[in-house]
Amino acid sequence: MSAASTRERARFEALCTPFRADVFRFVYWLCRDRSLAEDVVQETLLRAWRSLDSLSDDKAAKPWLLTIARRELARVFERKRFPTVDIDAANEAQHEALAVNDGHEVDEMRRAILRLDVIHREPLVLQVLLGYSTEEIAKHLEISVPAVLTRLFRARQVLRQQLAGGNEEACP
Amino acid sequence: MNCEELRAIVGAEPNTTRPDVLAHLEQCPECARFREEMQAMDRLIYRALAVDVQPAATPALPRSNTRVWRMAASVLITAVVVAFTSIWLLTPQDSFAAEVIAHIEEEPDSLLITDESVDAADLEKLLSKIGVRLKPGTAHVSYATPCTFRGQLTPHLVVQTEHGPITVLVMPEEPTRDRQRINEEGFQGVILPAPRGVIVVVGIGAPADEVAETVLGALEYW
Numbered sequence: 176m177s178a179a180s181t182r183e184r185a186r187f188e189a190l191c192t193p194f195r196a197d198v199f200r201f202v203y204w205l206c207r208d209r210s211l212a213e214d215v216v217q218e219t220l221l222r223a224w225r226s227l228d229s230l231s232d233d234k235a236a237k238p239w240l241l242t243i244a245r246r247e248l249a250r251v252f253e254r255k256r257f258p259t260v261d262i263d264a265a266n267e268a269q270h271e272a273l274a275v276n277d278g279h280e281v282d283e284m285r286r287a288i289l290r291l292d293v294i295h296r297e298p299l300v301l302q303v304l305l306g307y308s309t310e311e312i313a314k315h316l317e318i319s320v321p322a323v324l325t326r327l328f329r330a331r332q333v334l335r336q337q338l339a340g341g342n343e344e345a346c347p
Numbered sequence: 348m349n350c351e352e353l354r355a356i357v358g359a360e361p362n363t364t365r366p367d368v369l370a371h372l373e374q375c376p377e378c379a380r381f382r383e384e385m386q387a388m389d390r391l392i393y394r395a396l397a398v399d400v401q402p403a404a405t406p407a408l409p410r411s412n413t414r415v416w417r418m419a420a421s422v423l424i425t426a427v428v429v430a431f432t433s434i435w436l437l438t439p440q441d442s443f444a445a446e447v448i449a450h451i452e453e454e455p456d457s458l459l460i461t462d463e464s465v466d467a468a469d470l471e472k473l474l475s476k477i478g479v480r481l482k483p484g485t486a487h488v489s490y491a492t493p494c495t496f497r498g499q500l501t502p503h504l505v506v507q508t509e510h511g512p513i514t515v516l517v518m519p520e521e522p523t524r525d526r527q528r529i530n531e532e533g534f535q536g537v538i539l540p541a542p543r544g545v546i547v548v549v550g551i552g553a554p555a556d557e558v559a560e561t562v563l564g565a566l567e568y569w
Contacts, residue, residue, distance in 0.1 A: 196400040203398060213401070249533050284395035293552055294511055302360075303389055304396040309360065317452070322459040327359040329460070331385065334392070 183227065190236040191223050197237065197305055198244050204300045205248055207289055215251060219244040238315065241305070245315075287337040295330035298323055353378050361385035443497075443538065444529040447547050450496055450503075451514050451534070457490045457505045458512050458551075465491040465504075473502050477519050478543075478569055485565035486558070497521065506558055513550035513558045519543035519568065542568040 198219055203212035222243050223230075230239050288296060301307040301315060309327075313320045353371050356363060361382060372379045451457070465488045473491050474480055477500060481488075489512065490505035496516060504515040513536075521544040529536040529549055536549030537559050546566070548559035 199400050200396060200398055204396060252533065253531060280391060281394045284391050285398075288392070288395055292510065299392065300396055303392045319459060324356075324359040325460045328355055331358050331361075331388065334388070 187224055187227055190227075190230070190233055191220060191240060194237050194240050195220070198240050200304060201241055201300060202244050202248055204288070204296060204304075205245070205293060206252075211251070215244060215248050218247050222247060237305070238307075238311065241301075242315065283338060284334070287334050290337065291330060291333060295326050295333065298326045299330040302327060350375060350378050354381055357382050357385055361389050444527070444531055446497065447516065447529065447536075447538075447549060448531050448534050450494070450516075451549060454492075454494075454503070457492075457503065457514065459489070460512060461489050461507065463489055465489065470504075474517070476500060477502060477517065479517055479519065480567045480569065481562070482565040482567065486562060506562065508550075508553050508558060510553040511550060513548060513553050513555055515558070515562055516547040517541075517566065518545050518547065521545045539563055541566065 195216065199212055199216045202215045202219075203209060206212055206215070219240060223240055226243075230236060288299070291299070298312045298316065301312045302309075307315065309320055309323050312323045312327075316323065348367050348371050350371075353368060353375075356365065356368055357378075372382060467483060470481065470488055470491045473493055476493065479502075487507040488504050489507045490503070492503050494501045494503040494516075496503070496518070499518065499520040502517045504517070506513045506515055519541070523540045523544060524538065526540065527538040529538065529547075533551055534549050535551070536547065536555040538545050538547050539559050541563060546559065546563055548555045548562065550558070
């Protein structure tokens with residue numbers, strides 16, 4: 176391996192590997208399927224490696240990776256026609272797959288998030304888990320800031336209703 | 348700022364540091380409590396979202412990125428692009444669905460979730476340009492603008508549903524075609540034959556079929 180290639184590999188490891196967990200969680204909460212998320216993360220890292228030259232600002236590695244992951248997941252959904260599933264059964268299966276002896280309230284919240292519509296789930300994940308600002312979410316989702324705020328408000332509203340015993344909203 | 352406005356802001360950004368929000372919180376114990384509840388809920392959301400991540404082997408990175416490989420790749424890509432472009436130009440091809448998605452993505456503001464409606468008179472005026480009328484009260488239309496799409500005047504509408512906004516393109520000059528499903532770039536929908544031309548109905552995770560049937564049934568062509 177040449178010195179240049181070694182340097183490139185080291186740069187990739189330094190920039191991308193630390194965000195693997197973030198990318199996995201982001202993809203998981205979009206697709207709600209652990210094994211699919213793992214596949215997408217692998218493909219995301221490979222694509223990132225191949226296009227590392229296009230990353231001009233090292234500080235932007237995380238959003239860059241998440242954007243690649245989002246596109247890769249969209250490609251997977253486009254290629255595959257996933258069968259329609261019963262959302263309650265799917266949520267139960269994913270819930271069990273995620274169980275790591277968290278408290279009851281965390282379990283309940285996880286179930287509620289799994290039931291959220293993806294257009295509300297994605298900005299919530301970006302904000303709460305990944306620390307994106309509203310402007311960064313708007314840029315990532317290519318929608319306006321007011322639209323982001325509306326979705327975030329709606330996401331929390333639905334979660335509160337679900338946790339309070341309501342049963343609002345269950346979507347892709 | 349009143350309490351309702353504050354709760355809309357805090358409900359979207361519990362940790363906001365907007366001065367007007369902070370000023371209100373200092374004087375309103377109920378809203379301060381609401382914010383504490385939202386912040387507590389966010390801590391719980393964070394714990395729920397931070398699912399366990401299995402350690403995984405770093406993917407085997409292919410050896411690449413030498414200059415020679417890059418040059419070879421660019422030559423190959425150019426050749427492929429030229430070949431595909433030639434084939435595309437020489438072969439009639441249905442890229443209608445892809446064009447629809449590209450068009451929608453050019454107008455991201457159209458996809459806002461909103462309670463606002465287009466003025467009924469403006470909507471009627473727009474649709475009258477193509478000899479169409481939408482029965483009043485049929486749908487909550489939040490966006491209506493005249494677009495030039497595939498070379499023809501196309502009213503671009505957005506209908507708000509409880510599952511999100513759905514785009515409707517009314518294209519009376521498009522050759523009528525059989526029903527065709529759209530499933531691209533995360534968008535799902537349908538191209539439907541209409542009394543004149545077609546209508547296109549597309550959304551993200553929203554009931555496009557249902558809206559398509561409703562809109563088609565409510566459009567009057569004259």
